[in-house]
Each structure stands twice: as C-alpha cells, then as structure tokens.
Amino acid sequence: MNFYLPIAEISINIYILISLGVGIGFISGLFGIGGGFISSPLLILVGIPPAVAVGTTTVQVFASTSTGVVSHFQRKNIDYQMGLTMVIGGLVGTLFGVLILNNLKNIGLIDNYLNSIYIILLIITAVFILYETAKVNILHKNKKFKLHQHSWIHGLPFKIKYRKSKLYISILAPLLIGFFIGVLTGLTGIGGGFILIPCMIYFLGMKTISVIGTSLFNITVVSFVSLFLQIYINQNIDFVLALGLIVSSSIGAALAARIVDILDQENLKVTFGMLLLIISSFLAYDLFRIPENLFIINYV
Amino acid sequence: MYKYILIIVFFFKIGFASNFSLDQFEIEINSNFLGKEVVLFGNKDKDSDVIFIFEGENKKAKLTTKVKEGFLWINETKELNNQPSFFAIFTSPKKTLNEIFLYSSLKDRHSLISNHSLELHKIRKAMNVKNLYIEEELESVSGNLFLKKFLIPDNISPGNIKVYMYEIKNNEIIKMVSKNLQIKKGGISFKLEKLLKTESFIYIIILIAISLLLSLVTNLIFRKK
Numbered sequence: 001m002n003f004y005l006p007i008a009e010i011s012i013n014i015y016i017l018i019s020l021g022v023g024i025g026f027i028s029g030l031f032g033i034g035g036g037f038i039s040s041p042l043l044i045l046v047g048i049p050p051a052v053a054v055g056t057t058t059v060q061v062f063a064s065t066s067t068g069v070v071s072h073f074q075r076k077n078i079d080y081q082m083g084l085t086m087v088i089g090g091l092v093g094t095l096f097g098v099l100i101l102n103n104l105k106n107i108g109l110i111d112n113y114l115n116s117i118y119i120i121l122l123i124i125t126a127v128f129i130l131y132e133t134a135k136v137n138i139l140h141k142n143k144k145f146k147l148h149q150h151s152w153i154h155g156l157p158f159k160i161k162y163r164k165s166k167l168y169i170s171i172l173a174p175l176l177i178g179f180f181i182g183v184l185t186g187l188t189g190i191g192g193g194f195i196l197i198p199c200m201i202y203f204l205g206m207k208t209i210s211v212i213g214t215s216l217f218n219i220t221v222v223s224f225v226s227l228f229l230q231i232y233i234n235q236n237i238d239f240v241l242a243l244g245l246i247v248s249s250s251i252g253a254a255l256a257a258r259i260v261d262i263l264d265q266e267n268l269k270v271t272f273g274m275l276l277l278i279i280s281s282f283l284a285y286d287l288f289r290i291p292e293n294l295f296i297i298n299y300v
Numbered sequence: 301m302y303k304y305i306l307i308i309v310f311f312f313k314i315g316f317a318s319n320f321s322l323d324q325f326e327i328e329i330n331s332n333f334l335g336k337e338v339v340l341f342g343n344k345d346k347d348s349d350v351i352f353i354f355e356g357e358n359k360k361a362k363l364t365t366k367v368k369e370g371f372l373w374i375n376e377t378k379e380l381n382n383q384p385s386f387f388a389i390f391t392s393p394k395k396t397l398n399e400i401f402l403y404s405s406l407k408d409r410h411s412l413i414s415n416h417s418l419e420l421h422k423i424r425k426a427m428n429v430k431n432l433y434i435e436e437e438l439e440s441v442s443g444n445l446f447l448k449k450f451l452i453p454d455n456i457s458p459g460n461i462k463v464y465m466y467e468i469k470n471n472e473i474i475k476m477v478s479k480n481l482q483i484k485k486g487g488i489s490f491k492l493e494k495l496l497k498t499e500s501f502i503y504i505i506i507l508i509a510i511s512l513l514l515s516l517v518t519n520l521i522f523r524k525k
Contacts, residue, residue, distance in 0.1 A: 002334045002454075003331055003332065003334075004329065004330070004331050004332065004333040004334065004489060006331070006485070006488070006489035006490075006492045006493050007492070007493065007496060009455055009457075010454060010455055011333065011334050011335075011454040059507060059508075060511075062508070062511065063511040063512060063514070063515040064515065066512060066515070067512075067515050067519055107377060108362050108364050108375050108376075108377025109374070109375050109377070111375065112372075112375055224508075227504055227508065228501075228504055231496070231500045231503065231504045232500055235496055235497065235500070237496075237503075237504070237507065239492050239496075239503070239507055240331070240492070242507060242511060243510060243514060246511050246514050246515055246518075247514055247518055250514070250518030250519055251518060254518070254519070254521075287372055287373065288371055288372065290373070291366040291373050293366075293425075293426070293429045294365060294366045294425075295363065295365055295366075295422045295423075295425045295426035295429070296363070296364040296366075296375075296426055296429070297361050297362070297363050297364070297380075297383070297426035297427055297430065297432075298361060298364070299359045299360070299361045299383070299385055299457050300359065300360040300361060300362065
C-alpha cells in the first residue's frame, strides 16, 4: 500500500515507512540516541530526496528530544548556563548549516556531500564506541582511569564559572562545540547527541548526571530554530512523512524500552558500533559503485 | 470499460475524420495518488499515419550527470530553463525518433525532440528513468481505431499537459489537433503544499504542535509501566 508524500512529491510504501520508523525508534531506544543520524541516511537510501530527508529528520529529532527535556527539567538535570552557551553557538552553526545545505542543493552536489558527511560521522562514531568498549573491557579491565583529563581546551581564554556543573572553563569551548553541532543539525538534520555527549564529558569535563539533560536541552532548542530555517530557506519538510516517522519511531522506542534491561549493555554497544559500520558501508558503496542512472533530472 | 470506450470511438469514426480523445482530461494529485492510467483512443484515416505528442508545461530543471573522478562518482549539474515536465510520443505505425526528426514543423514545435544533440539525449534519458518520457506505438484495436493506455507517474508536476495529434500523409503533416490534460493538486496534498509556500510560519507551527502531541500520546500509550 503506497501513499503520496506532497512535499517529497513521490509515493512511498506505507509498510516501508512504518518499518523504517519503528526500526529507527527501536535503535534509538536501545542505544539511548535521538536517531537522527540513522534516519537521514536511511530515508535517502529508500529514495526520499536528500533535502527533504534532512528537513523531515529535524522534525523527528525535535519531537523525540522535546519530551525528554521535559522529564529532565522536572528532575532538575539541566545546566541552563552551559546549555544556553552551547545554544548560542548552535544557533549560528545551524544557520550556517542550512545555508550550506541550500547551496549544495542549488549546485546539485547535495547527495555527494551528504553521503560523505554521513560516512565520516558514522565511521568516527562506530570506531569511538568500539574503542571505548574495548578500552573498558580489554585494555583497562582491572585499571581505574580518569573519565576527564585536562586538555588544550582548558587553556583557552575567557574562562567563566559554570556553577551547576562546577566547572571553570573558557566560554569558547561550549560555544565552539555548540557551533559545530549546530552546523551538523542544519546541514544533515541530525541532533548530534552522539557527538555532543562525548564532547561534554571528555572535553568539557561535565558530570554525567547533567550531561544528558543539557544536551537534550541544546538539541531541542537548536532543532526548533533549525525547523524554521529549513522551512524558510529550503522548504524541505514533508508533513506527512514527518508525522509517520514520529508515530512509528515512538512505537519502536517503546518496544526497545521493554527489552533494553534484559540485554547486556557491553554487547549492545558492540552491536551498535557494528550497525553504524554497516550503514556507512552501504552509503560508501553508493559513492563508489557504477550508478544505475548516469543522468538525473530534477524539476525546481 | 472498453465497450464504452469503443462506443465513443465509434462515435468519432462516424462523426469526424481522424480524431482522438482521452478517458479523462483532469487528474487530481491527492494523498492516494500513485500515478494514473490514462487511455488515449480515437480513429485515423486508413492511409495516414498519426503521431501523438504529450508535452507537459515547461519548468526550470537541473540535469545531473554522474561523472567518475578517481574512485568516486560525483555529480555535474546543469541548470535548464524550459524543460517539459512530461513528454510522451505515441505513433501509428511505429516510428523511431529519427523518423520523427524528418518532420521539421513538428520538431520545431517541441524543443525536447528538436535535434540529435547529446544534451537532449541526456535529458530524455533522465526523464525516462523517472517515467516522464515515453516513446511507444499506438495499439490498433480494429480497422482504423486505435487505443493506448499509459501511466502518468506519481512524480508528475502539476500543470497543463498539451496533447497534440499530427496526421501525416505522404510524409506531410496534413492536420494537427490539440487538447489539454490538466494535472492539479487537490485534497490535503494541495493544502499542505500551499500552506508551506504561502504560510510557512503556520505550516511549521501546526507541524510542531502535532508532532509534540503525537510524540506525547505515543509515549503515554507505549511507555513501560
């Protein structure tokens, strides 16, 4: 059974959309991620135009993170001072990202660049997850190690106190991290939690308890603004596709929540890392293989 | 269905010389739109050939050519200003594009088949991949009656498709008849697209409100107790 997507201007099989949404939600729920960096490339792989995939993923990211923010707000797990600093960087970044996306769309290189960015992001994340798991389980099994070590970031100027996180660091560090994540949000539609959280823990030295809430706060605000920018600059958000994804991914996430406790967390991490490598290899194959069609026409 | 069509065709046969009709002149793109089958039917003089051309409205387009650079296939994009959004050629008896090129008044009227250039070949190929370019023979039903069923694909752009019938005798175009096939967006698809283009702010506010609501409701229904 197919139905028509008015903005993407193609029809899609409803079972493919539901399976995709449930799958993305399931992976998000299982591994505690937003799922944007999986849904964008998967939507492109099933034939959704890249610009529409990016814009629509932003809605899904916003919907999934906003409910999380509410619960972290109730538990007072959000460092607003840190969150707002990153949001400022993020807003500038997302504007850059959306403009770059618009430019890539206009010069017709959107799929080349987006595929390459996704491949790099997915491989880096996979390697990072697999390395961290190996470090904990094999290399340092019986050793205690510091979660956060001082790095060049702590030598940056304009230091201020972040009371909630009990940090005295340069304002430039969260601004730059926020900017980088914002560019990714505008350009690829992802929330960037899978990069933001390690950055907050390893680079900024934040405590785990406020990291999740603060990163969700940052992602929600930046994706909210990104939605408006995508609509005004790129007009690339498909209403029907977005709602279908939100409902099906919520079901997937709920299913995952029911089984996540009975699964071994370390095995889960390895599976997740492998899954990212598989998705990235599909995308890489797309860049290297002889294209099915050498000529493509798109009406403006 | 066919009986009715043949009756109508028969009416044409009695009433006119070569002529044609479509089973519908207006197609609505709505949320159930998966493409639409259109039936072209009519009759022709037994000594003449007919060429039908369906030409969609001219639109701005981008033609992307995949080029190998090193190990990678990258895009080379060219902007096209006036490209028909749909193009179909139906002939009876079967004619190749090279044969159609012989009729200068016909090729002058339709830019997509105006010459043998590589660029037009690329555009036709690219449109063909998206089922927006068709080259086929009309089916002969009986005697001089002809019929052709074809699909208007789901990726069609809304607008007017001009349908031209050229009647050819002794290698000369002796008659040209044209009609319009209207493709328009309707129902929720049309409303959503219009809202996105004219009232982007309202579009996004509604989308945010519904997505938050749906997210909360599905979380409530499916959450772990």
